[in-house]
Amino acid sequence: MRANAILFLILAIFFVIADAAYITWSLLDPVHIVNVAEGEPWYRNLDWVGAVAIFLSGILSALISFYVGRAHKGQGGELPEDRPDALIDDGDAEQGFFSPWSWWPIMMAGSAALVFVGVAAGFWIAFIGGAVLVVSLVGWQYEYYRGYFAH
Numbered sequence: 001m002r003a004n005a006i007l008f009l010i011l012a013i014f015f016v017i018a019d020a021a022y023i024t025w026s027l028l029d030p031v032h033i034v035n036v037a038e039g040e041p042w043y044r045n046l047d048w049v050g051a052v053a054i055f056l057s058g059i060l061s062a063l064i065s066f067y068v069g070r071a072h073k074g075q076g077g078e079l080p081e082d083r084p085d086a087l088i089d090d091g092d093a094e095q096g097f098f099s100p101w102s103w104w105p106i107m108m109a110g111s112a113a114l115v116f117v118g119v120a121a122g123f124w125i126a127f128i129g130g131a132v133l134v135v136s137l138v139g140w141q142y143e144y145y146r147g148y149f150a151h
Helices: 002-028 048-074 104-120 123-141
Strands: none
């Protein structure tokens, strides 16, 4: 994570330098120069959208760098993916238990789709989808308490 924090800090510095170059180029570009001699202010020549977007990209990179650096200090040690001598199995944690033959997730996805269609098309469909969503959530949660695979 330390390498990621340094990379994002380098990216933030790059964006700030690129923003300064963009502002300078925008002010010196003869195609976009407004008549400054006629009393127009200098900042009318600046492309504000690009300058602000590049600057905010630098700010975002600096915030990500700060967060990743603080998370690295707070984790209390190196993660397996940060060590060059680590194996793939070192970072392989238990992800949980999932049923490959269960139909409940498909039913829950369909009922969630009914809820979203109901919000868009007709609100009465959302009530039906919500009821089916609750039934499928309870069925998925308790599928190992009934039938062939009951504990």
